[in-house]
Amino acid sequence: MAKAASTDLRGKFHKRQLRVTRPRQMIVDVLGNTTEHFSAEEVYLRVHAKYPNVGLTTVYRTLDLLEEMGIVVKQNFGDGRSRYELKENPKKPGHHHHLVCTACKRVIDYNDFVDEEVKLIGKLEKELSRKHGFRITGHVIQFHGVCTACKKTV
Amino acid sequence: MAKAASTDLRGKFHKRQLRVTRPRQMIVDVLGNTTEHFSAEEVYLRVHAKYPNVGLTTVYRTLDLLEEMGIVVKQNFGDGRSRYELKENPKKPGHHHHLVCTACKRVIDYNDFVDEEVKLIGKLEKELSRKHGFRITGHVIQFHGVCTACKKTV
């Protein structure tokens, strides 16, 4: 599984004359072995635990790169740090999106009405790409609200 | 138009024993008079130009409050700062979402397939609210990609 991810990497990286190094490999592996939404620091801590000579800077740089290549989706849930997910994660098969509490920042993954959604997303990607000349690499859908616990606070 | 917004504010604020003060009023007015996606600082600069005694801290606090009340949608386009839009903006009638270049961070508003989307969003809101007990206040849909100009760079 981790193997599959790294193999895939090789091809995409080669095309751009980028090198598949151990830190890069590790970062992708960490993301491919969780169902959580890791921040750069959380990725760093896990990579660093295995290879203490890998620095936080590299994690940031690699995540940026992976995002630009469409391998990773970067998003923000309002807690002040960016969070990263592998677009194709064997640990999280199928499509999903996020429900975020704007008060306590808790994130819930959901996958209701995915079929309908995937169809719409597909149409939109095609149309936007055609109309604006973008190479679409990903999308983010979030619902925001106040969770049960936080409603009581108000 | 700005009047309508502030009137509306009064009601929602009153329910929560919050006060409609001049800084709060101004902040909503600034957001209601632009079609851009302002950052906290950009809001601050405009409010501050008219009332130099209003501080950046208040802008942050007010925007947080407005978001939690569902009056404003806060989102991040990957340029390192949060950006805010009035959910109901007379200057931007109708529904729209965003297409973001992950390389240069340019943002394009789009409103293709809105009818279909609104229908889906509605269903999802109902379902998520029921299933997870959230009071849904808003949503964010973004497409990410690389724009024509940035594609050439690669």
Next chain:
DNA sequence: TTCCTTGCAAAATATTTGCACACCT
């Protein structure tokens, strides 16, 4: 060998907090 990658330390930015004062009702 070439030039892409990296780590470290330092810098730049964005956002939050503490606290005393001001203000609305």
Next chain:
DNA sequence: AGGTGTGCAAATATTTTGCAAGGAA
């Protein structure tokens, strides 16, 4: 009077950058 709202300055936290050394192809 009483609690809400605010500004300022300082503190936090996150992310970026410069540069010399390391490492993949």
